[in-house]
Amino acid sequence: MARKQSTRRTLGISLLAWVIGLILFFPIFWTAVAAFKSESDAYTLPQNFLTTPWTLENFGIVQERSDYVRYVFNTSVIVILSTLFGLLLAIPAAWSMAFAPSPVSSSKISGWAWLGIIFGCAALCFGVLYAYDWKPNNAALGIVLLLIFVLPASLWAWSRNTKDTLLWMLSTKMMPPAGALIPIYLIFNRNGLVFKDWGWANWSDYNIMDSFWGMVPLMTMLNLPILIWMLFTYFKEIPVGILEAARMDGASLWNELAHVLTPMALPGIASTCLLNLILSWNEAFWTLNLTNKFAAPLSFFISEYSSPEGQFWAKLSAASIMAIAPILIIGWFSQKQLVRGLTFGAVK
Amino acid sequence: MGKIVLKSVRKAFGEVAVIPKIDLTIDNGDFVVFVGPSGCGKSTLLRLIAGLEDTTSGTIEIDGMDATDLPPAKRGLAMVFQSYALYPHMSVRKNIAFPLKMAGMDPAQAAQKVDAAAKVLNLGAYLDRRPGQLSGGQRQRVAIGRAIVREPKAFLFDEPLSNLDAALRVSMRQEITELHHTLKTTMIYVTHDQVEAMTMADKIVVLNAGNIEQVGSPLELYNHPANTFVAGFIGSPKMNLIEGAEATKLGATTIGVRPEHLNVVSAGGWAGVVVLSEHLGSDTYLKVETDVVGTITVRAGGEVTFKHGDTVQLAPQAGKVHRFGADGRVFP
Ligand SMILES: Nc1ncnc2c1ncn2[C@@H]1O[C@H](COP(=O)(O)OP(=O)(O)O)[C@@H](O)[C@H]1O
Numbered sequence: 001m002a003r004k005q006s007t008r009r010t011l012g013i014s015l016l017a018w019v020i021g022l023i024l025f026f027p028i029f030w031t032a033v034a035a036f037k038s039e040s041d042a043y044t045l046p047q048n049f050l051t052t053p054w055t056l057e058n059f060g061i062v063q064e065r066s067d068y069v070r071y072v073f074n075t076s077v078i079v080i081l082s083t084l085f086g087l088l089l090a091i092p093a094a095w096s097m098a099f100a101p102s103p104v105s106s107s108k109i110s111g112w113a114w115l116g117i118i119f120g121c122a123a124l125c126f127g128v129l130y131a132y133d134w135k136p137n138n139a140a141l142g143i144v145l146l147l148i149f150v151l152p153a154s155l156w157a158w159s160r161n162t163k164d165t166l167l168w169m170l171s172t173k174m175m176p177p178a179g180a181l182i183p184i185y186l187i188f189n190r191n192g193l194v195f196k197d198w199g200w201a202n203w204s205d206y207n208i209m210d211s212f213w214g215m216v217p218l219m220t221m222l223n224l225p226i227l228i229w230m231l232f233t234y235f236k237e238i239p240v241g242i243l244e245a246a247r248m249d250g251a252s253l254w255n256e257l258a259h260v261l262t263p264m265a266l267p268g269i270a271s272t273c274l275l276n277l278i279l280s281w282n283e284a285f286w287t288l289n290l291t292n293k294f295a296a297p298l299s300f301f302i303s304e305y306s307s308p309e310g311q312f313w314a315k316l317s318a319a320s321i322m323a324i325a326p327i328l329i330i331g332w333f334s335q336k337q338l339v340r341g342l343t344f345g346a347v348k
Numbered sequence: 349m350g351k352i353v354l355k356s357v358r359k360a361f362g363e364v365a366v367i368p369k370i371d372l373t374i375d376n377g378d379f380v381v382f383v384g385p386s387g388c389g390k391s392t393l394l395r396l397i398a399g400l401e402d403t404t405s406g407t408i409e410i411d412g413m414d415a416t417d418l419p420p421a422k423r424g425l426a427m428v429f430q431s432y433a434l435y436p437h438m439s440v441r442k443n444i445a446f447p448l449k450m451a452g453m454d455p456a457q458a459a460q461k462v463d464a465a466a467k468v469l470n471l472g473a474y475l476d477r478r479p480g481q482l483s484g485g486q487r488q489r490v491a492i493g494r495a496i497v498r499e500p501k502a503f504l505f506d507e508p509l510s511n512l513d514a515a516l517r518v519s520m521r522q523e524i525t526e527l528h529h530t531l532k533t534t535m536i537y538v539t540h541d542q543v544e545a546m547t548m549a550d551k552i553v554v555l556n557a558g559n560i561e562q563v564g565s566p567l568e569l570y571n572h573p574a575n576t577f578v579a580g581f582i583g584s585p586k587m588n589l590i591e592g593a594e595a596t597k598l599g600a601t602t603i604g605v606r607p608e609h610l611n612v613v614s615a616g617g618w619a620g621v622v623v624l625s626e627h628l629g630s631d632t633y634l635k636v637e638t639d640v641v642g643t644i645t646v647r648a649g650g651e652v653t654f655k656h657g658d659t660v661q662l663a664p665q666a667g668k669v670h671r672f673g674a675d676g677r678v679f680p
């Protein structure tokens with residue numbers, strides 16, 4: 001239905017949109033300008049960017065002082081590997097949620113009760129032994145605690161129907177990451193302090209701090225809930241009949257995923273990939289806390305220039321521009337795909 | 349080979365037993381039609397045979413082997429869905445070749461088979477199109493092509509024609525019947541349309557609320573319906589089912605007379621007034637409101653000229669009255 005709008009109204013709305021856009025864009029604009037000014041011009045108040053001379057020196061200094069290419073490489077390794085591993089985990093997970101939901105059946109409930117009894121008994125035995133001054137080593141205690149809490153928790157998640165599981169997964173993203181920092185830091189560092197104290201894993205020189213071995217799995221896990229959630233919404237749009245046809249045609253589970261589901265969901269998978277790419281490219285909290293050299297990505301590269309030595313705004317700006325340039329370019333060329341991906345389901 | 353045996357098959361969704369208990373044997377080479385009203389469990393039964401649903405209890409044997417716990421891919425059956433369920437991202441050629449690819453067939457040999465199937469189904473010109481560029485009838489042909497290339501043990505059809513218009517439905521119906529004559533493979537065909545059932549089946553299985561009401565050839569069901577449900581379901585227009593004094597006279601709770609087995613007589617029949625008269629040229633269907641047996645439908649010859657408001661007398665033909673007891677079953 002076409003609705004006629006007065007030119008004045010259209011004009012007003014576009015003006016408003018431009019103003020809001022410019023306000024939002026201003027910090028980036030400022031950064032982009034400051035990057036091309038000398039350090040003192042960028043710092044001097046009142047700032048006069050119009051008359052001060054333009055320069056490329058900041059980029060030269062930044063490149064000289066820190067190896068930009070290496071940071072880009074590190075970021076790329078973390079981003080690409082975590083996206084790949086994430087997809088590898090998320091596609092089957094989203095598939096099973098969208099097409100093989102497991103509502104709680106009576107057999108599952110009885111299986112559950114049975115497990116509950118076993119764990120209850122184990123806990124009770126432990127309590128009794130402990131009360132009689134039996135000193136178990138920490139290893140055994142650790143394992144039993146793990147069994148008592150983690151196993152039932154995962155079984156619970158498995159027996160829930162899709163909606164509960166999805167919500168539960170997303171809820172992990174609601175927790176402030178700072179809350180998980182200390183345990184993850186300990187697991188990453190101090191030669192595996194956590195495991196060693198428990199006594200059941202003595203990898204004495206185990207240390208995944210500041211390494212891809214730590215960062216890639218961490219980044220994968222970090223974005224996994226969003227990945228699964230997005231893929232789930234895409235997969236939901238695919239008629240289950242087509243997957244059933246593939247099963248009737250003799251396709252194994254792998255073939256069903258590889259030849260039917262994935263190609264059909266390709267646009268969705270692409271935008272999910274893209275979002276994951278951007279999220280992990282921009283991630284700063286974990287990378288800043290858990291890397292400082294070998295696996296340090298671009299976020300660390302930027303932070304190098306906000307040092308205690310003083311404010312180097314021009315260099316900081318130059319570093320920022322260098323850090324965001326690649327993802328900005330990728331984002332620019334794929335914005336159509338991205339918008340479609342993010343609003344998918346909402347506009348249908 | 350495609351003999352399928354269902355033994356005490358039960359299917360419940362949660363607490364609801366959609367199929368309480370079914371025993372059924374489908375012989376190799378038969379064209380079997382499952383027919384029944386919408387929601388009676390036809391699709392569910394077909395999907396149980398296909399393996400797309402798990403049985404709650406009971407066993408399904410295919411070719412003498414227990415297939416109850418086999419996944420659909422391992423049962424060697426092919427299915428044609430109501431929604432066609434073609435792969436939208438593949439060309440027609442690739443759609444038809446897909447089962448062969450899954451079976452690991454050599455591509456050159458597969459291409460030959462695809463061409464052969466396309467020829468049978470008149471799809472040669474469309475092999476490089478995507479399903480989205482085809483009409484409903486063509487899509488249905490592709491779905492059938494995808495089913496036949498693999499030479500399955502049996503074909504399963506779930507209301508394959510219900511998305512097509514009436515004319516196309518009739519011609520596709522004939523094509524499928526011809527296909528059965530050529531291939532001689534077991535076919536199980538689900539429909540809610542008793543005309544499709546009557547015209548296509550070797551053997552009809554009438555389902556009602558998840559139970560088998562009767563199994564038999566189209567003519568057996570037509571001539572000897574086992575109960576009032578089958579009597580009312582098979583045949584068009586529907587059989588007149590009459591209760592009350594006229595039924596009691598014959599020692600039954602309900603009697604049934606088909607519209608084509610009622611004669612318009614000059615005297616001594618059930619008197620009534622014509623409320624509707626439909627001239628089809630070949631036949632005339634009269635709806636007559638009578639005092640003794642309620643409103644009944646009559647098939648008269650094409651030349652009769654009764655019209656609304658005329659008074660007629662009706663009498664059933666000798667030996668064509670079905671008698672049913674209080675439980676709805678026919679008296680032998
Ligand atoms: N996945 C399901 N979950 C719950 N109920 C179902 C499911 N599939 C079918 N049903 C129910 O089973 C009954 C039979 O369905 P169906 O076999 O599709 O009927 P038909 O094909 O004869 O029209 C219907 O009442 C339907 O609501």
Ligand SMILES: [Mg+2]
Binds near residue numbers: 390391392507
């Ligand atoms: Mg159905």
